[in-house]
Amino acid sequence: xxxxxxxxxxxxxxxxxxxxxxxxxxxxxxxxxxxxxxxxxxxxxxxxxxxxxxxxxxxxxxxxxxxxxxxxxxxxxxxxxxxxxxxxxxxxxxxxxxxxxxxxxxxxxxxxxxxxxxxxxxxxxxxxxxxxxxxxxxxxxxxxxx
Amino acid sequence: xxxxxxxxxxxxxxxxxxxxxxxxxxxxxxxxxxxxxxxxxxxxxxxxxxxxxxxxxxxxxxxxxxxxxxxxxxxxxxxxxxxxxxxxxxxxxxxxxxxxxxxxxxxxxxxxxxxxxxxxxxxxxxxxxxxxxxxxxxxxxxxxxxxxxxxxxxxxxxxxxxxxxxxxxxxxxxxxxxxxxxxxxxxxxxxxxxxxxxxxxxxxxxxxxxxxxxxxxxxxxxx
Amino acid sequence: xxxxxxxxxxxxxxxxxxxxxxxxxxxxxxxxxxxxxxxxxxxxxxxxxxxxxxxxxxxxxxxxxxxxxxxxxxxxxxxxxxxxxxxxxxxxxxxxxxxxxxxxxxxxxxxxxxxxxxxxxxxxxxxxxxxxxxxxxxxxxxxxxxxxxxxxxxxxxxxxxxxxxxxxxxxxxxxxxxxxxxxxxxxxxxxxxxxxxxxxxxxxxxxxxxxxxxxxxxxxxxxxxxxxxxxxxxxxxxxxxxxxxxxxxxxxxxxxxxxxxxxxxxxxxxxxxxxxxxxxxxxxxxxxxxxxxxxxxxxxxxxxxxxxxxxxxxxxxxxxxxxxxxxxxxxxxxxxxxxxxxxxxxxxxxxxxxxxxxxxxxxxxxxxxxxxxxxxxxxxxxxxxxxxxxxxxxxx
Numbered sequence: 169x170x171x172x173x174x175x176x177x178x179x180x181x182x183x184x185x186x187x188x189x190x191x192x193x194x195x196x197x198x199x200x201x202x203x204x205x206x207x208x209x210x211x212x213x214x215x216x217x218x219x220x221x222x223x224x225x226x227x228x229x230x231x232x233x234x235x236x237x238x239x240x241x242x243x244x245x246x247x248x249x250x251x252x253x254x255x256x257x258x259x260x261x262x263x264x265x266x267x268x269x270x271x272x273x274x275x276x277x278x279x280x281x282x283x284x285x286x287x288x289x290x291x292x293x294x295x296x297x298x299x300x301x302x303x304x305x306x307x308x309x310x311x312x313x314x
Numbered sequence: 315x316x317x318x319x320x321x322x323x324x325x326x327x328x329x330x331x332x333x334x335x336x337x338x339x340x341x342x343x344x345x346x347x348x349x350x351x352x353x354x355x356x357x358x359x360x361x362x363x364x365x366x367x368x369x370x371x372x373x374x375x376x377x378x379x380x381x382x383x384x385x386x387x388x389x390x391x392x393x394x395x396x397x398x399x400x401x402x403x404x405x406x407x408x409x410x411x412x413x414x415x416x417x418x419x420x421x422x423x424x425x426x427x428x429x430x431x432x433x434x435x436x437x438x439x440x441x442x443x444x445x446x447x448x449x450x451x452x453x454x455x456x457x458x459x460x461x462x463x464x465x466x467x468x469x470x471x472x473x474x475x476x477x478x479x480x481x482x483x484x485x486x487x488x489x490x491x492x493x494x495x496x497x498x499x500x501x502x503x504x505x506x507x508x509x510x511x512x513x514x515x516x517x518x519x520x521x522x523x524x525x526x527x528x529x530x531x532x533x534x535x536x537x
Numbered sequence: 538x539x540x541x542x543x544x545x546x547x548x549x550x551x552x553x554x555x556x557x558x559x560x561x562x563x564x565x566x567x568x569x570x571x572x573x574x575x576x577x578x579x580x581x582x583x584x585x586x587x588x589x590x591x592x593x594x595x596x597x598x599x600x601x602x603x604x605x606x607x608x609x610x611x612x613x614x615x616x617x618x619x620x621x622x623x624x625x626x627x628x629x630x631x632x633x634x635x636x637x638x639x640x641x642x643x644x645x646x647x648x649x650x651x652x653x654x655x656x657x658x659x660x661x662x663x664x665x666x667x668x669x670x671x672x673x674x675x676x677x678x679x680x681x682x683x684x685x686x687x688x689x690x691x692x693x694x695x696x697x698x699x700x701x702x703x704x705x706x707x708x709x710x711x712x713x714x715x716x717x718x719x720x721x722x723x724x725x726x727x728x729x730x731x732x733x734x735x736x737x738x739x740x741x742x743x744x745x746x747x748x749x750x751x752x753x754x755x756x757x758x759x760x761x762x763x764x765x766x767x768x769x770x771x772x773x774x775x776x777x778x779x780x781x782x783x784x785x786x787x788x789x790x791x792x793x794x795x796x797x798x799x800x801x802x803x804x805x806x807x808x809x810x811x812x813x814x815x816x817x818x819x820x821x822x823x824x825x826x827x828x829x830x831x832x833x834x835x836x837x838x839x840x841x842x843x844x845x846x847x848x849x850x851x852x853x854x855x856x857x858x859x860x861x862x863x864x865x866x867x868x869x870x871x872x873x874x875x876x877x878x879x880x881x882x883x884x885x886x887x888x889x890x891x892x893x894x895x896x897x898x899x900x901x902x903x904x905x906x907x908x909x910x911x912x913x914x915x916x917x918x919x920x921x922x923x924x925x926x927x928x929x930x931x932x933x
Binding site (some may be wrong): 170179180183185186187188189192201219220223224225226227242243244246247252281282283284285286288295296297307 | 621623624625626628629630632661662663664665666692693694695696697698709711712713714715716730769771772773774775779780793807810835837839843848851852855859861914
């Protein structure tokens with residue numbers, strides 16, 4: 169049973185989201201143990217940490233591949249045939265959105281607008297932007313990631 | 315504290331500064347329906363059932379969290395308010411399991427009571443259903459299929475029981491009341507404080523049926 | 538031409554990684570001028586300019602500052618909102634990529650005016666790659682002694698459209714789930730950690746140095762009655778030249794999408810993204826201003842081959858996924874709308890369904906807790922108004 173204590177942390181510089189992002193950049197996702205650790209160190213209930221971890225799309229609570237591909241699926245990219253990009257990635261990697269390649273190299277995810285509509289169709293790999301995608305360009309880009 | 319003069323449903327009245335529209339209405343014997351509000355808990359403004367019409371406001375306002383201001387003209391049961399409340403209930407019923415006849419709380423359910431008051435029959439809306447397995451231990455039964463995400467249990471667990479076992483997780487339609495980091499209900503998850511059960515407006519949280527305490531007398535047989 | 542470079546005047550002219558190239562043009566002169574003014578004088582100047590928030594809501598900037606300044610308290614905060622998540626909007630990205638220094642100068646002046654010693658830039662996670670550029674610009678400005686009165690820290694989101702909404706943004710900076718708070722209290726009285734907080738869009742803050750340096754009167758010279766100055770637009774979709782354009786407020790939609798961005802045929806234009814308004818091709822002479830339609834300036838152009846229902850359905854699917862899930866009209870309403878629109882998309886609509894869409898729209902607009910739920914029905918309402926036949930042709 170986690171009793172809530174009134175003591176608060178220095179909220180400006182240490183809070184749940186900052187901690188979770190640190191965990192995420194260390195492990196590539198947020199393991200269960202880390203949620204408990206963050207809860208203990210911030211003196212907050214586990215449920216509250218988990219609530220934050222599952223709210224944000226870029227925080228994963230399951231392991232992902234070494235590189236995560238986020239393909240934009242919104243209208244400006246859709247108008248420029250984002251589905252060809254998605255289809256191409258699916259066939260090249262042999263996985264569907266939400267899955268990870270067996271060599272753990274890539275995870276494929278669909279995401280909402282990444283603010284690169286002038287380079288549509290566009291995607292992020294990890295946090296790098298790739299735009300004006302064509303099947304040829306995609307195969308070149310994928311080679312950049314180990 | 316200064317007295318604030320307002321008009322509520324055509325009648326002039328006044329309340330202390332800082333009082334919410336809902337509190338003032340209650341003081342004046344006007345019943346505004348609520349689902350996520352409870353005097354003992356911090357307001358959250360999630361269910362939107364307590365909305366009222368305030369002259370000059372572009373939208374309806376949540377009465378449980380809006381303090382009265384001088385000269386406010388409030389309508390708590392105007393046609394616009396009633397029509398909006400009705401659609402909200404219809405929406406909540408769309409994703410609700412709808413097996414009222416089989417429900418533990420069938421006749422003590424706040425949601426059903428409100429639906430009857432607002433003349434809601436079958437919901438005209440279709441949404442996904444939130445189907446989750448029913449979980450229980452000797453102290454509590456959780457059937458999230460009936461949850462309307464009012465978050466009263468979460469706040470009660472934190473603010474009254476000071477536990478924080480229950481939390482709110484995920485986002486959008488997938489939002490869910492979870493135990494810790496979405497753990498299944500275990501025998502020792504919590505004991506019999508019952509606070510969350512007492513605040514739940516639907517059949518989501520209830521006391522498990524004790525089969526051992528079944529009728530001991532002579533069976534009643536109707537021929 | 539309606540084009541005029543005020544906000545973007547340094548873009549492509551300076552090296553965004555080198556403050557000296559910025560100083561060669563401006564020298565943080567606006568901050569120097571502001572610091573010999575009384576905070577109230579600055580606020581009055583901004584009020585007199587008529588500058589309204591560029592993030593979509595169009596709230597008068599000076600009044601926001603005044604409200605925060607007048608709220609008692611030692612701890613006050615200024616937030617530069619760089620959580621540009623609206624579909625089809627990328628102007629703040631372009632601004633930060635090209636001219637982080639004017640943005641920072643705007644923050645320093647705003648913080649001085651409201652009395653904030655701490656400020657934050659809330660950067661969307663999708664723009665993580667710009668973080669280094671911003672940090673570099675902040676540290677160069679600090680080294681040059683421009684940040685003596687205010688600390689600027691970057692806080693990054695983690696992928697949630699709703700966090701552009703200012704109360705959700707505050708919860709996210711506090712490290713919580715980015716769910717909107719009810720109002721009142723407003724952020725200017727009770728914001729971050731309960732303290733008075735001003736949240737301004739990147740582009741709003743970009744206008745500040747210019748207003749301080751050249752005066753409110755000069756700023757007011759262009760624009761319309763209630764929309765002064767320029768607006769930066771992001772144009773995408775079926776156009777030859779997608780990109781960022783700065784226009785005098787009140788310019789015609791036609792000038793933007795046809796003359797500048799080179800659209801060939803136009804069926805409809807979505808202005809202000811997913812929560813924005815949809816107009817038909819017969820409305821290209823509409824002026825772009827707060828009095829008419831503006832939003833955050835995201836403009837998506839659809840040519841004649843595009844399907845109305847597909848556009849509206851995709852927009853609603855987006856809103857459904859990005860609804861925070863807190864209030865019932867938005868969480869359940871966007872879901873119910875998606876289901877009805879799917880019926881139309883499959884040619885299975887019924888005559889009753891358009892009525893249901895209208896009923897839902899009204900409820901969501903009136904009862905939702907925040908701007909997302911309140912504006913989510915716009916694409917449905919507008920398409921039902923201008924393209925009703927596209928719905929009716931899908932009734933079985």
